[in-house]
Amino acid sequence: MTDISLDTLATSVARPRRDIGLKKRYAAERRFRLYGVLAIAIGLAFLAVMLTSIVSKGYTAFWQTTVTLPINFDEKIIDPSNKRATDPNVLITANYPKLAEAALIEKLGIDPNDKAQVRKLKGFLSDSSRVQLRAIVAADPSVIGTTRNVDILAAANLDSAFKGQIDLDVPESRRKVSDQQVEWMNKLKAEGVMAEHFNTGLFSYGASSRPETSGVGVALIGSFYMMVIVLLLALPIGVAASIYLEEFAKKSRFTDLIEVNINNLAAVPSIVFGLLGLAVFINFLGLPRSASFVGGLVLTLMTLPTIIIATRAALAAVPPSIRSAALGLGASKMQMVFQHILPLAAPGILTGTIIGLARALGETAPLLLIGMVAFVADYPKTPFDPATALPVQIYMWANEAERAFVERMSGAIIILLLFLMAMNIVAIVLRRRFERRW
Amino acid sequence: MSFLLVFAIVLAIGLVAFVVGRQRARAQDDGTVKPHSRAHYHGWWAFLTGVVPAVLFLAAWDTGASAYLDSHIHASLPADVADGTVAHEDLAAGLVKSLASGMRRLDSQTLAALPQSFAELQPMLAAKGVALAPDTKDYMIPIAADANRVSDRLDTIAAVVSIGLALIGVGFGLSRISPRARARNNVEKVMLWSLLGASTLAILTTIGIVLSMLFQTIAFFEKIPLTNFFFGTVWDPRFAAAGSGGAEGQFGLIPLLAGTLYIAFVALLVAVPIGLMSAVYMSEYAAPKVRAVVKPALELLAGIPTIVYGIFALVTLGPFLRDISAALTGGTPFIQAQSILTAGLVMGVMLIPVVSSLSDDIITAVPRAMRDGSLGLGATRSETIKRVILPAALPGIVGAILLTASRAIGETMIVVLAAGVAANLTLNPFEAMTTITVKIVNQLTGDLEFNTPQTLVAFALGITLFALTLVMNIVALYIVRKYREQYE
Numbered sequence: 001m002t003d004i005s006l007d008t009l010a011t012s013v014a015r016p017r018r019d020i021g022l023k024k025r026y027a028a029e030r031r032f033r034l035y036g037v038l039a040i041a042i043g044l045a046f047l048a049v050m051l052t053s054i055v056s057k058g059y060t061a062f063w064q065t066t067v068t069l070p071i072n073f074d075e076k077i078i079d080p081s082n083k084r085a086t087d088p089n090v091l092i093t094a095n096y097p098k099l100a101e102a103a104l105i106e107k108l109g110i111d112p113n114d115k116a117q118v119r120k121l122k123g124f125l126s127d128s129s130r131v132q133l134r135a136i137v138a139a140d141p142s143v144i145g146t147t148r149n150v151d152i153l154a155a156a157n158l159d160s161a162f163k164g165q166i167d168l169d170v171p172e173s174r175r176k177v178s179d180q181q182v183e184w185m186n187k188l189k190a191e192g193v194m195a196e197h198f199n200t201g202l203f204s205y206g207a208s209s210r211p212e213t214s215g216v217g218v219a220l221i222g223s224f225y226m227m228v229i230v231l232l233l234a235l236p237i238g239v240a241a242s243i244y245l246e247e248f249a250k251k252s253r254f255t256d257l258i259e260v261n262i263n264n265l266a267a268v269p270s271i272v273f274g275l276l277g278l279a280v281f282i283n284f285l286g287l288p289r290s291a292s293f294v295g296g297l298v299l300t301l302m303t304l305p306t307i308i309i310a311t312r313a314a315l316a317a318v319p320p321s322i323r324s325a326a327l328g329l330g331a332s333k334m335q336m337v338f339q340h341i342l343p344l345a346a347p348g349i350l351t352g353t354i355i356g357l358a359r360a361l362g363e364t365a366p367l368l369l370i371g372m373v374a375f376v377a378d379y380p381k382t383p384f385d386p387a388t389a390l391p392v393q394i395y396m397w398a399n400e401a402e403r404a405f406v407e408r409m410s411g412a413i414i415i416l417l418l419f420l421m422a423m424n425i426v427a428i429v430l431r432r433r434f435e436r437r438w
Numbered sequence: 439m440s441f442l443l444v445f446a447i448v449l450a451i452g453l454v455a456f457v458v459g460r461q462r463a464r465a466q467d468d469g470t471v472k473p474h475s476r477a478h479y480h481g482w483w484a485f486l487t488g489v490v491p492a493v494l495f496l497a498a499w500d501t502g503a504s505a506y507l508d509s510h511i512h513a514s515l516p517a518d519v520a521d522g523t524v525a526h527e528d529l530a531a532g533l534v535k536s537l538a539s540g541m542r543r544l545d546s547q548t549l550a551a552l553p554q555s556f557a558e559l560q561p562m563l564a565a566k567g568v569a570l571a572p573d574t575k576d577y578m579i580p581i582a583a584d585a586n587r588v589s590d591r592l593d594t595i596a597a598v599v600s601i602g603l604a605l606i607g608v609g610f611g612l613s614r615i616s617p618r619a620r621a622r623n624n625v626e627k628v629m630l631w632s633l634l635g636a637s638t639l640a641i642l643t644t645i646g647i648v649l650s651m652l653f654q655t656i657a658f659f660e661k662i663p664l665t666n667f668f669f670g671t672v673w674d675p676r677f678a679a680a681g682s683g684g685a686e687g688q689f690g691l692i693p694l695l696a697g698t699l700y701i702a703f704v705a706l707l708v709a710v711p712i713g714l715m716s717a718v719y720m721s722e723y724a725a726p727k728v729r730a731v732v733k734p735a736l737e738l739l740a741g742i743p744t745i746v747y748g749i750f751a752l753v754t755l756g757p758f759l760r761d762i763s764a765a766l767t768g769g770t771p772f773i774q775a776q777s778i779l780t781a782g783l784v785m786g787v788m789l790i791p792v793v794s795s796l797s798d799d800i801i802t803a804v805p806r807a808m809r810d811g812s813l814g815l816g817a818t819r820s821e822t823i824k825r826v827i828l829p830a831a832l833p834g835i836v837g838a839i840l841l842t843a844s845r846a847i848g849e850t851m852i853v854v855l856a857a858g859v860a861a862n863l864t865l866n867p868f869e870a871m872t873t874i875t876v877k878i879v880n881q882l883t884g885d886l887e888f889n890t891p892q893t894l895v896a897f898a899l900g901i902t903l904f905a906l907t908l909v910m911n912i913v914a915l916y917i918v919r920k921y922r923e924q925y926e
Contacts, residue, residue, distance in 0.1 A: 025818055032820035036719025039712040043736050046787045053754045054746070240636035248630065249637070260912075261640045267841065267911040268904065269848020271875050272647060275900040278882065279650035301643050308640070334626040362743025365850035365875070369882045391745045398749055398855060406753065413746055424741060 054417075058410025064199035064212065065154040065162040067125065067188060069103040072147045073137065077102070079144070091141065096133040100125050100152050107193065108184055120180045126153040128213040153201075154194065156211040156404035158185060162194065165403070202411055206377040207388070207396075211404030214397075216412050218376045222292045222387030223361060229296025229383065230303055230360050235353050237300075238307030239342075245308075246315040247337050266305035273302045274366030282370060289371035290386040298370060299360040306359065310352020314345040347434035354427040358420050364391040390416050441500060444597045445493070448604045452489035455608040459484035462615050475622035483621040486628055487611035492604035496596060503592040510588055511535065514581050533574050538582035538589075540570055554579060647904065654897035661891045667691055667898060673861035673872075675881065675892045689895050691902065693861040697871035701782050701857060702846035704867060708786025709846075710839055713793025718823055720794070721801050740791035748855030751784040752776075756856060763868070773868040776858035782867070785852050792842050800834035800918075801827060803925055833924075837917035844910040848903060850875040874899050 075082070078094040101121060102112070110117045129152045136150070137143060153159075157176040160166050162185060172179050188194035205215030241262075249255040277298035281287045287294050318341050326336035367373075372392045380387040388396070390412065397409035460481030467473050511531050540563045541549070553559050555576050563570060615621070659667070670690025716736065720729055756775040764771035773779060804827050812822040828835070858870025859880060881896040 025821070029818045029820045032823070033719070033723060036715050036723060039715035040719060040732055040736065042712055043716060043739060043787070043790050044732070047735070047739055050742075050746070050750045050754075053750060057753070237636045237639060240633045241639065242637075244630075244633035244637040248633065258637055258640055260915075261644050263915055264908060264911050265640060265643060267844060267907065268647070269844075269850070269875070269907055271848065271850045271878055272651075272900055272904050275878070275882075275897060276643075276647045276650050279654060279897070280646055284650070304639065304643070332622065332626060334629055358741065362745070364743070364745045365854075365879070368879050373883055391743055394745055394749065395851070395855075398752060409749065410753075413749065416743065417746070420741060420743070 051417075054410050054413050058407065058412075058414045060163050060165070061202060061407045061411025061414075062199050063163070063196040064201060065159040065194060065196050066151040067104070067154055067194045068149055068151050069100060069107060069193070070147050071099050071103045071133065071150045071152075073133075073144045074099065074102070075145050078137065084141070091137055092134065094134070094137075096130045096137075097125070097127060099133055100129040100150075108187065117180075120178060121184075123155050123176075124158055124181055124184070126155045126210060126212045128153050128210060131213075151197070153212045156402065159212055160404055160407075161185060162189070162196065165407075199411075202408065203415075206379065207375045207393075208377065211400075211402055211408055214405075214408060216390060216393055216415060218379060219388045219390045219393035219412075221380055222295070222372070222376075223390045225292035225380070225383040225387065226296040226299055226389060227357055227361060229293065230299050230357060231353070233296070233300040234303045234307050234356065238304050238353075239311055239349060241304075242308050242311035242315060243337055243342070246312050247333070247341070262305050262308055265301075266309060269365075270302055270363055271365040271369070273298050274369030276301070277366060277370045288384055288386075290374045290376070290388075291384045292372075292380060292387045292389070293383040294370050295367050295372055295387075295389060296383065298366050299363060302363065302366065303356040303360045306356035307349075307353055310355070311345070311349045314348025314352065315341060317348065318344045344436070347430055351427045351431045354423050354430070358423040358427075361423070362391055362416065362420060364389075364395055367392050368395070390419075440593075441496070441596075444496060444600055447601060448489055448492045448496070451601070451604045451608055452485040455484040455488050455611060456481040459612055459615060462612065463617075463621075466615065466617055471617040473617040474620055479621040479625050480615045480619065482625045484608055484611035484615070486625065488604045488608035490628070491607050492600040495603055496600045499592075499596045499600070503589070503596065506592070507585060507589055511581060511585055514584065516577055530575075530578070533571055534578045534582050534585065536570060537574055537578055538585045541582055541586060549583070552579065552583060648901075651897045651901040651904065654894050655901050657889070658891055658894035658898045661894070662689055667895075671863060673877070675895060687892060689891065689898075690861075691874075691899070693863045694872060694874045694877055694899070695902075696863055697778070697857070697861070698847055698873040698875070700867075700871060701778055701785065701853060701873060702843055704778060704782025705785035705789055705846045706839065706843060708783055709789035709793050709842060712786075713790045713842075714797050714835070716790070717794040717797040717801060721798055722819060722823060722827075736791050736794060739787065740795075742788075744788060744849060744851040745855075747784050747788050748851040748853075751780050751852060751856035755784060756780045774858070774870050776856055776870045778857065778867045778869065778871050781853050781857035784856060785846055785849055788849070788852065789842050789846060792845060793838060796838035796841060797831075797835055800831045800838060800921070803834070803922060804830050805925055831921075833917055834921040837914040837921065840910050840914035840917070844907040844914070847910075848875065848907050850879065854879055874903050878903075 077098050078084075078096075079090050084090040101118075104121060104125060105112050105118065108121075110121075112118065132152065133150070136148075154162060157166070158181065161168075161177045161182060166175055166177055168175075168182060177185075185194060201213065202215045203220065204217045205213050206218035208214035245255060245258065249258075277294055281294045281297055282289055322340055322344065323336055326340045327333070331339065367389050372388050373396060374386050374388060376386050376388055394409055394412045394416065397405045397412065400406075400409075456478075458481075460477045463473070463475075463477040463480035467477070508531065511534050512527065515527065515530055515534075541552075544562065548562060553562070556574050556579065559579060560570060560574075667689050668691055670688055671692045672688045672690045673693050675687035675689055720733060724732065756777070759773045759777070759780055760771045760775045763773040766772075808826055808830060809822060812826040813819070817825065853873045854876050857873060857876060859872055859876060860870055861872050861877075862869060864871060878896045878899050881892060881899075
């Protein structure tokens with residue numbers, strides 16, 4: 001023992017320190033670390049770029065330019081031959097845009113007989129004034145013959161120009177807003193007649209071929225119906241299935257099969273669920289196309305595996321001592337599960353359900369196949385009426401060429417992301433607040 | 439009587455039975471005999487004996503009745519229609535059905551003196567807001583009226599029988615209430631069966647997916663030979679023009695499959711290194727504080743819907759890459775706005791959190807002892823990771839990559855918006871290619887006729903996609919599970 005240690009001691013003093021390439025190895029270590037930081041930085045940078053790009057394109061959609069005009073509900077224009085008492089169609093088919101135009105002409109101080117000037121007014125105000133003014137007259141026919149201030153929407157191009165999104169240095173012939181219109185716009189702006197207001201229409205309008213009167217109203221209702229259906233079906237079924245698998249099922253071929261199935265369904269491409277919905281719910285069962293009910297069923301099947309997996313994890317996290325205690329006090333197995341395990345697992349189940357719902361809310365592909373890509377202008381009264389969904393509405397706007405639709409689309413994405421964010425925050429808060437570590 | 443009304447009545451009977459049953463059980467408990475079940479179990483048992491048979495009968499009757507009504511309408515169609523082709527007969531039956539449902543809105547006076555010609559009937563229906571196809575024939579009116587009578591009769595029978603069943607069941611349930619009756623066990627047995635039923639829904643869904651696609655696919659291959667689909671290199675389905683018979687198009691899978699795999703490959707090229715490196719950094723280097731902030735931020739990427747990625751590729755990244763390439767060559771862009779590169783890049787970023795969270799699980803599952811052993815022998819951290827941890831975790835990581843690849847192959851919205859629709863066969867990543875999922879969407883949006891190969895091909899594509907991802911998932915899940923067992 002002793003002489004060996006002496007021996008090594010002697011040689012180690014003599015031998016120079018062996019070069020084990022420490023410098024190189026440390027450099028490699030630093031490089032490796034850097035790669036890690038870079039990888040994370042790339043991911044986060046992309047996230048930041050994507051979000052800023054969408055927000056910067058879309059935040060302006062929440063404002064809409066209107067022109068406040070004193071509309072003279074002139075009997076000569078609405079009902080020139082004075083037949084409205086006998087023929088109700090007169091008030092429906094009257095030339096309402098003419099009223100708005102006349103008010104604008106007067107406001108701008110143009111000579112009504114100057115045809116060239118009047119023609120340049122075309123495309124200044126939105127054609128939606130027809131619907132808007134008709135509604136006013138229909139609600140109160142006595143308004144005819146009087147004058148009233150009404151906020152008329154500016155046409156989409158003027159709206160863009162007003163928000164400064166159209167480059168006015170481009171030659172006049174190559175942009176959609178003429179110099180004259182810009183001059184008028186600035187005049188009205190200076191008078192405070194033309195101004196931006198919060199765009200409530202974005203939340204209330206349905207589909208429209210005019211950007212200024214299109215919104216996510218129908219899509220929000222459709223998505224709401226679907227979420228309710230998913231919640232009502234997927235949550236009870238998912239929880240029941242998990243309880244069976246986690247608490248009652250004995251390990252057998254059959255339960256193995258169910259388990260493999262659930263894991264697989266969680267990874268099946270979402271578009272396949274759309275094919276299932278089309279073939280089974282629409283073609284075989286004859287349910288209506290474009291209905292949020294069918295959309296809800298498809299999303300339910302898609303969300304079930306997520307909920308089942310989360311619920312089983314939550315059930316498994318409840319310690320066995322709770323089970324033994326309940327059983328020991330004389331509870332039946334069913335009572336043990338429903339009165340003790342389930343309440344303790346509830347926060348975890350709810351978190352999983354909310355995350356599943358959030359995924360279902362953003363899902364687009366299966367809904368395209370069951371006909372949710374539809375031009376729906378009226379609110380769906382029941383889940384069986386034609387409707388769209390928020391992401392599908394975004395997809396439809398993505399296929400439009402006009403600039404103003406891109407703005408609406410980005411605005412709709414912001415709305416969608418806000419909803420998802422709210423749901424995720426609720427899930428996180430639930431988890432933080434109620435989760436128990438055993 | 440409508441289905442919903444009957445259902446509501448049955449439920450109401452059940453609820454009354456619950457209250458009565460609970461009351462009766464309480465009244466019987468005079469303290470002499472120890473009751474077997476608590477009072478509300480007796481109530482629930484009475485509820486179940488009333489409601490369950492009635493509802494089951496109602497559901498079965500409803501299915502049977504609609505089938506019976508169908509055959510009844512078919513049988514009463516005149517011989518010259520019934521002798522025609524099946525499609526024609528179905529069309530006529532469909533017209534009768536919509537006529538019958540329209541006639542439900544007429545009041546009884548009009549129905550009593552029903553006009554026998556469609557020309558007279560149509561304005562009456564139109565006044566009630568019912569729009570009907572103009573090729574509805576006069577002979578259909580009596581058939582529709584008859585169909586309505588038959589279905590009314592069927593509905594009445596259903597209502598009477600199911601309410602009767604509910605009453606009998608409730609009576610039975612209530613009569614069995616006694617202190618020693620095993621009501622709780624009975625209720626729990628029903629609960630157990632419904633739990634089992636819920637868990638079989640997963641299997642039913644899979645069966646539904648396979649069967650629904652299989653039938654349509656078989657119909658497709660009756661029109662187009664198998665080899666044309668699986669080995670065809672040209673995708674040109676044409677549009678299903680009315681009366682063209684629709685067999686002219688070419689349905690080659692190869693260009694779509696190539697596009698799908700190419701884009702998935704580019705996506706993996708982006709996602710695997712970045713995802714893996716960030717997982718490694720997160721689990722081995724990052725301080726807990728950094729981890730607490732960065733990890734949820736990266737997971738945000740997973741929470742963003744894929745349509746948002748697709749829009750970003752379409753509106754921002756695609757034009758940006760095109761303009762950059764134009765600036766590099768000084769004029770003509772060599773990257774198209776919709777290209778494999780754009781779609782692959784964006785999809786890759788979408789998959790980063792998938793790779794990183796899967797690999798994170800796998801890396802943390804490598805036993806502490808292996809790590810400590812390597813560090814104790816003097817290896818640096820990166821050497822430990824590269825030479826010990828990653829090799830040990832390799833099977834798991836391969837499984838994770840397979841799972842990610844199956845996500846990439848099945849991804850739809852990004853490629854629909856960013857990859858293009860032209861079915862090219864090219865190796866140039868700057869050009870547009872299309873994928874299986876894009877074509878499924880293309881073939882199935884818009885108005886559909888269900889028996890043209892142009893529509894049916896979507897199901898053949900769907901089943902191909904399903905089979906492809908299924909195999910990858912099963913293999914991946916198997917590998918991951920085996921790997922976990924290895925270290926447990």
